[in-house]
Amino acid sequence: xxxxxxxIAVSLDGYIAKPNDDLSxxxxxxxEGEDYGYEEFTSEIDTIIIGRKTYDYVLxxxx
Numbered sequence: 001x002x003x004x005x006x007x008i009a010v011s012l013d014g015y016i017a018k019p020n021d022d023l024s025x026x027x028x029x030x031x032e033g034e035d036y037g038y039e040e041f042t043s044e045i046d047t048i049i050i051g052r053k054t055y056d057y058v059l060x061x062x063x
Contacts, residue, residue: 007041021053 010016011025018025042048050058 002047005041005045007038009036017053021057023057
């Protein structure tokens with residue numbers, strides 16, 4: 001049986017995104033070279049499910 005793990009960025013008020021799908025709050029804590037545990041997380045799992053809007057946002061941000 002597989003375990004389910006969740007890795008999510010969420011604002012202090014409990015939201016994943018601001019109105020209009022705004023994720024700009026993520027930039028407030030962004031530090032050069034810091035992945036906030038994402039690499040360790042992905043090394044322990046074999047499947048990643050990502051939402052379409054998140055996928056599009058990541059593609060836009062990494063250019």
